[in-house]
Amino acid sequence: MTISIVIMLGINHIGKQAKRSFNTTISGVDLIVGSRSSSLNLLLYSIFRMGSATANIDWQTFENITADNKVKWSIPISLGDSHKGFRVLGTNNNYFKYYKHGDSQSLVFSQGKELHHVFDLIIGADVARTLGYKMGDSLTLAHGLVSTHFNQHNKQFTVTGILKPTGTPVDKTLHVSLQGLDMLHLPPANNRLTTIETQKLDPLKIDKIHPKLLLNPSYTGQSITAILLGLKSKFMIFSLQRHLNTNGNEPLLAIIPGVVLSELWQTLAVVEKAMQLIITLVFVSTTLGLSAMLVTSIKERYREMQLLRIIGASPLFIFAIIKIEAILISLLSIGLATLLLYLVFIPVQRYFLNQYGIYTQTNIISLINIDWLCLIFACTFIAATPAAYIAVKKSLLIDVT
Numbered sequence: 033m034t035i036s037i038v039i040m041l042g043i044n045h046i047g048k049q050a051k052r053s054f055n056t057t058i059s060g061v062d063l064i065v066g067s068r069s070s071s072l073n074l075l076l077y078s079i080f081r082m083g084s085a086t087a088n089i090d091w092q093t094f095e096n097i098t099a100d101n102k103v104k105w106s107i108p109i110s111l112g113d114s115h116k117g118f119r120v121l122g123t124n125n126n127y128f129k130y131y132k133h134g135d136s137q138s139l140v141f142s143q144g145k146e147l148h149h150v151f152d153l154i155i156g157a158d159v160a161r162t163l164g165y166k167m168g169d170s171l172t173l174a175h176g177l178v179s180t181h182f183n184q185h186n187k188q189f190t191v192t193g194i195l196k197p198t199g200t201p202v203d204k205t206l207h208v209s210l211q212g213l214d215m216l217h218l219p220p221a222n223n224r225l226t227t228i229e230t231q232k233l234d235p236l237k238i239d240k241i242h243p244k245l246l247l248n249p250s251y252t253g254q255s256i257t258a259i260l261l262g263l264k265s266k267f268m269i270f271s272l273q274r275h276l277n278t279n280g281n282e283p284l285l286a287i288i289p290g291v292v293l294s295e296l297w298q299t300l301a302v303v304e305k306a307m308q309l310i311i312t313l314v315f316v317s318t319t320l321g322l323s324a325m326l327v328t329s330i331k332e333r334y335r336e337m338q339l340l341r342i343i344g345a346s347p348l349f350i351f352a353i354i355k356i357e358a359i360l361i362s363l364l365s366i367g368l369a370t371l372l373l374y375l376v377f378i379p380v381q382r383y384f385l386n387q388y389g390i391y392t393q394t395n396i397i398s399l400i401n402i403d404w405l406c407l408i409f410a411c412t413f414i415a416a417t418p419a420a421y422i423a424v425k426k427s428l429l430i431d432v433t
Contacts, residue, residue: 036318037369047307057200059132066258068283075292078258081119081201088255102268105130107260113173120206122213133200144193150212150245154193156203319415326419337427347424358416
């Protein structure tokens with residue numbers, strides 16, 4: 033019974049923690065703005081690095097949105113490149129300043145610092161651990177999501193920062209500057225070089241750009257994939273969302289992350305129900321096993337029933353004894369199961385975080401699990417009824433005179 037309760041509470045707890053980790057991937061972002069598509073698609077590619085955008089946002093549109101008096105801060109995001117299966121994200125230092133996860137936790141560097149040069153690269157904890165990169169390493173990026181020899185860019189980026197684990201897609205992301213990302217996609221030197229001209233660089237020296245070229249604070253890009261917005265007041269969210277969604281200059285979509293996450297969990301409700309079904313089946317097998325064990329034990333305890341009747345025990349007392357025995361078994365099993373789960377979840381917290389991006393808290397006894405434990409007691413009481421009935425029936429066959 034202890035093992036069954038461990039499985040039941042363990043599955044329930046991990047399921048809740050996975051949902052919590054998913055919901056707290058991003059915190060403090062009021063609106064996500066992208067090209068017009070589905071709300072779920074925008075959320076998945078901008079936050080979870082899943083899928084791709086249908087179109088980009090013009091840089092001028094980004095500047096207009098940022099200049100709105102309702103906007104407190106903005107984070108531009110540019111996607112499309114990768115490195116050995118990990119997504120590359122182009123952004124600016126607002127990303128490391130304002131992006132939060134979990135319970136409003138900021139991104140923290142385990143080594144290095146923010147972006148200061150065009151070809152600086154900041155990697156997530158999973159990238160560093162999986163690929164073995166360390167500070168000062170140089171690497172090239174690939175166009176698209178599949179790395180082949182013919183889609184590799186010829187510019188090298190240098191690892192100048194490594195982020196601490198967050199349990200979010202940030203851990204699996206390589207972060208570069210928007211300027212550095214744009215330079216990868218510049219045409220040959222004899223063609224028109226809009227971005228280079230903007231930064232007042234010599235087009236003829238495009239292949240000899242110094243890796244320590246400082247970021248240009250007045251940089252104006254060409255286009256980006258999405259925008260994360262923080263507003264001055266939560267009361268402005270719906271008005272700005274409506275304004276952006278009805279923008280006549282460019283087809284945009286502004287979404288509220290929390291609302292779309294709720295819709296996503298509704299679509300995944302079948303998975304949650306499947307987990308509940310597994311828990312229920314484990315629970316049913318536990319109570320049936322307990323009932324069978326008690327019935328078997330009663331058949332072997334005829335002399336015990338006989339002794340109780342001889343010393344004056346009533347049938348009701350014998351019935352109560354069996355019920356109490358079942359409750360004590362379940363109580364002991366619950367105690368052992370809870371202790372085992374605490375002993376297991378404390379050392380594997382880091383493993384779940386690194387391998388699956390799930391931060392597992394050790395609060396095994398939560399309100400939902402308390403409900404399950406109460407249900408265990410109720411069903412244990414019911415499961416003991418056949419054994420108690422047999423015990424009473426056997427005791428009535430005993431002549432106590």
